Amino acid sequence: MSLDDRVRQVGDVVLGIVGESERVATTAAMLARVEYAELPGIFDAALAEASGITVDERFPDNVVRRVDREHGDVDRALAGAAVRHRARYRTGRAIHFNLAARYCVATCEVDGRVDLLTSADAPYFTRKELAEHVGEPEDRITIRVAELPTSSFGGRTSINPLFEPVAVWLAKQVPGTPICLRFRPEEELAVSQTRHSLEFDIDAAVDADGRLCALDIVTLADHGAYPSFVTDVVLANCRDRALDLFAVDNYRFKGKAVLTNNVTAGEMRGIGVTQVIWAVGCHLDELARLAGREPLGFILANLASSSPDGAATGGARASLTQSLAVGAERMRAGSATNGARNTSWGVAVGLHTTGLGTFHGGDRSAATVTLHPDGELVLRVAAPDSGQGATSAYARLLADALGVDRERVQVAPIDTETAPYDRWGSVASRGVFVVGSAVLDAARALQDELRRRTASDGLPDLTSSEHAARVRQPITVSGESHQTENPPTYGACFAEVCVDETSGRPKVIRVISVVDVGHAIDAGLCHAQLAGAVATGWEFAVGSELALSDGTPLSTDPHDYRFVHADDLPSVETVLVEQPEPSGPLGARGIGTPAVVAVAPAICNAIRSAVGYRAPHVPVRDEDILRHLVDTGAGAAVSG
């Protein structure tokens, strides 16, 4: 689809050249002369539907998805409310900027089979998407996952339409010869897919008791040029997630995703939920202030006690009451706010679901375990490690279930020929919940098999010589997991910010992140996720975005961007709350995506409290805060 005679975005493929070395291919490319026929482009998502400019013929009006939901009577509730607030928000194109250089190696055999070595969090899903892009049946494609982990955060989940399909097409020019393709650093920075830029129009109201009585959200997503299923995820999360947090009798959501000639958006940690809960978290903070309510109390008074579908157990109130209390106590104990100019703290709550549940047909995973005569265990799952600790988590689950030393477990390299089918891979914080459940099922299967073979109830010592004598051939068993549930993981964030009155720069001097992880199987890995998520949320709130002008990146030089560095987060405290999740293995929930969500609204609420500026856009720009300080009289104390 990206390989027709049209270019639709910066970074699109114009010409493909295979050479014996990168230098040869690059030299040849520089000799090429290309004639372009300029076509009209559409770069403003708000104008895309009515523009008359079609980005993809399959969507004549550029609308790829609409999503609606409502309950109650939101117009009546808004009209009759005690206090009402309406505002618009926009989120920027946050960038993954994964450090590992993006490479793939593609081989097309003479008989047409495709072999692709790449980084892919979701190997089987990658195979499916690649098959669609290159027009080959899935069973003629093998995906091999690079053994050296690379961070991903959604940036390496599956194929990038400008990358892997291009590599396969190039490989077809030289059947039987592997070709290597890479993104240069400026491509990785500027065209490799970003978080979706979303616009929100939010209208909300409270009754005389300060209870949220109406919430009306309109969302527009700019997807960029190449359609994918990710727009479904973005809009579904924008539609649903606020209701997992807040109780409201009258709700309406209308969302739309459009194509433009901007850089295509893709997955990024907490798809859609990061954006919508930022906007809602800021909006309700503002609404609370207008109603004369203190933000923390307002949140506590409006938390949902159960999911509106009745599916979630416990609900936001049960989970967050404890988290908010813990965080508030810590913030009050160590706050620098008293007496410090332009300094205050803000609070927000967030969540994301553990896994995907019934989204797009349900979730399933499988694991195979091979027990060798020497007692070594080899575990195969199709869910790679991208630094979150998946490999060690699965090895630990298996080893602990079997009562053996962790060193006995090897997790095998992953490819779609030898790893059992797993639908979604290492995404959506589903690893322990879905894949881990399959690993535990495989452990049970092995124990059953060994009991059967020894005709006893007891388990043999897998390292003993009598076991080796009995088990002369490797034994392979498999386990499965099917999941229709995707229970929410809730978190609270308190952020303290000091705004520099000469530059407008908001300095985040302290962050407390509290997340209910259900059960911390490995507390160190849980804390690591919370800490990394604070950095992700920081960047979303006050870092950089990919700024485009008529679809063209304003800069491809990383020095022009504000990525989070060590000196940006002087104090990060991470706290684990454990209220077990009944449906999770050992009571555990997913963490990686939920932990991001409350951070940015907390930071923005802190800015609001410190200097009275309500950012309508993230990342917040220093000059906008400075303009506000100048307009309102710099240094004037603004009560929170």
Added chain:
Amino acid sequence: MAELQHLPTETGDQGATRIRVNGTDHLVADPGPITLGSWLREDLGLTGTKLSCEQGFCGACSVLVDDALTSACSVLLCDLDGCEVVTVEGLGAGGRLHPVQQAFLECRGFQCGYCTPGMVMATVALLATSPHPSDDEIRDHFAGNLCRCTGYVSICEAVRKAAATPSAMRSGT
């Protein structure tokens, strides 16, 4: 470096680069316009030094050149005649981890690991000049090393732990 002056000089070596890497001397006859980072990886097979931004921004390629923390992507091999380079492979000895590496392991100062060799080298450089850095000094020092995973919390813990290691164990590379 005093040691490198012992290498024989012969006529015809005028365009050559003499360089010591992790204690081993190399004589590169015609280095061409290759960066130190590419040469380490492609010619010496020392792939511990990672390339990412390739323009001195991210610090993933950090190595020591004459004890100075250097982005290997941003220096040319041919400009390093007579220099001594230490990469992450040159830390530790006899199969034992260097104390900084040990500290990163114990504090789990990494997730995907891509920035880690650069972080480790930056830590070695910091502690060589400032054996007991304050938290602010640590954060300032690492402003040139980007990490996308950890939020720097466990990295700073690893640096503090390494700083607390008795100096006798930290000497030498």
